[in-house]
Amino acid sequence: MHYPKTIQNLIECFKKIPGIGEKTAERYALAILNLDQDVINLFSSSILNTKTKIKRCSICNNLSEDDICEICKNKNRNKDLLCVVEDPKSIILFEKIGTFDGYYHVINGLISPLDGVNPEDIEIDKLIDRIKNDNIKEVILAVKPSIEGETTALYISKLLKPTDVIVTKIAHGVPLGTDIDYVDSLTLELALENRKEV
Amino acid sequence: MHYPKTIQNLIECFKKIPGIGEKTAERYALAILNLDQDVINLFSSSILNTKTKIKRCSICNNLSEDDICEICKNKNRNKDLLCVVEDPKSIILFEKIGTFDGYYHVINGLISPLDGVNPEDIEIDKLIDRIKNDNIKEVILAVKPSIEGETTALYISKLLKPTDVIVTKIAHGVPLGTDIDYVDSLTLELALENRKEV
Numbered sequence: 001m002h003y004p005k006t007i008q009n010l011i012e013c014f015k016k017i018p019g020i021g022e023k024t025a026e027r028y029a030l031a032i033l034n035l036d037q038d039v040i041n042l043f044s045s046s047i048l049n050t051k052t053k054i055k056r057c058s059i060c061n062n063l064s065e066d067d068i069c070e071i072c073k074n075k076n077r078n079k080d081l082l083c084v085v086e087d088p089k090s091i092i093l094f095e096k097i098g099t100f101d102g103y104y105h106v107i108n109g110l111i112s113p114l115d116g117v118n119p120e121d122i123e124i125d126k127l128i129d130r131i132k133n134d135n136i137k138e139v140i141l142a143v144k145p146s147i148e149g150e151t152t153a154l155y156i157s158k159l160l161k162p163t164d165v166i167v168t169k170i171a172h173g174v175p176l177g178t179d180i181d182y183v184d185s186l187t188l189e190l191a192l193e194n195r196k197e198v
Numbered sequence: 199m200h201y202p203k204t205i206q207n208l209i210e211c212f213k214k215i216p217g218i219g220e221k222t223a224e225r226y227a228l229a230i231l232n233l234d235q236d237v238i239n240l241f242s243s244s245i246l247n248t249k250t251k252i253k254r255c256s257i258c259n260n261l262s263e264d265d266i267c268e269i270c271k272n273k274n275r276n277k278d279l280l281c282v283v284e285d286p287k288s289i290i291l292f293e294k295i296g297t298f299d300g301y302y303h304v305i306n307g308l309i310s311p312l313d314g315v316n317p318e319d320i321e322i323d324k325l326i327d328r329i330k331n332d333n334i335k336e337v338i339l340a341v342k343p344s345i346e347g348e349t350t351a352l353y354i355s356k357l358l359k360p361t362d363v364i365v366t367k368i369a370h371g372v373p374l375g376t377d378i379d380y381v382d383s384l385t386l387e388l389a390l391e392n393r394k395e396v
Contacts, residue, residue, distance in 0.1 A: 003290065006244050006248060007261060010241070032215070032245055035215075039211060040246060040248065042207055046211060047208065047242040048239070048242040049204040053202070054202055063201060089224070089228060
């Protein structure tokens with residue numbers, strides 16, 4: 001005996017989301033049964049709309065319902081700064097800080113030859129063209145501190161070497177509020193290397 | 199800056215599911231973007247169908263797409279046994295063991311005067327009527343081992359005292375304080391085997 005087909009389908013759909021297993025999917029599907037009708041309607045239509053309404057901003061690749069995203073539409077931001085991030089989620093994080101007022105560019109992934117991800121796959125050309133055309137003064141690389149992140153950062157900085165564009169990278173070190181004991185040695189090594197005079 | 203409205207809505211919907219917080223909701227909503235069109239369609243319609251297609255079986259309260267659920271429709275099961283569970287999820291768990299071949303009855307909750315849940319609220323009358331009308335020989339109570347569970351079990355057994363119906367309870371192989379959902383099938387099977395008269 002199984003759940004009715006509708007619930008069984010719902011469980012299968014939840015399981016398609018990375019990180020959701022059988023038990024969790026079951027719990028979520030049953031929880032859906034207890035939601036109000038208006039939440040159900042919004043939930044159902046929002047899921048459907050992700051495919052039809054959500055596009056990538058034609059300038060920066062950020063998620064957007066229009067051809068150009070809210071940030072690229074805003075002409076009052078600092079035109080000199082461009083922050084390169086891995087995914088649209090990072091933009092939200094930086095916007096929450098509220099101190100960065102430049103523009104963003106989303107490269108969808110990092111160069112990783114072992115996984116078959118080459119510079120063309122993440123459209124590095126589009127990024128370089130934009131930097132040159134928009135007269136960007138500083139490109140801030142805010143990518144994951146990993147081998148792929150370093151490779152991508154190096155590749156981009158090499159391509160921009162002949163220009164006057166300054167390429168920077170966000171600092172890596174011990175996060176605030178974290179005990180030094182809990183930081184991995186590579187991070188600690190970086191933190192030591194990049195020490196600053198008090 | 200926020201996510202586009204569709205994604206923002208989706209995040210809010212995910213947050214309505216108990217146990218899903220802001221960060222997890224965000225992760226799930228973004229994961230939906232990467233699902234295939236056919237999964238998206240099924241996901242969306244399944245959620246909508248939970249309200250329209252899923253009913254409660256008119257005999258046992260189990261989840262069903264028809265007026266009467268698959269188990270109650272099955273005339274080849276043991277008519278002498280009735281297993282009383284708290285929610286439809288428990289039925290799936292017992293069916294997975296495969297050794298119980300009686301029928302089920304779902305009472306939606308447990309008697310808990312402190313929370314204002316009285317016998318009427320969980321339709322104990324309907325259960326008692328069914329037991330008498332269907333000539334059930336043994337009622338197996340498979341409810342949470344908690345004060346509310348004990349209260350409910352006692353209440354039911356008291357109502358059935360004047361009859362010949364044997365009232366049993368699944369054994370305390372289920373650890374106290376643990377939800378039936380989280381017990382492995384073997385423990386649940388043992389608990390079923392070692393049921394005791396109340």
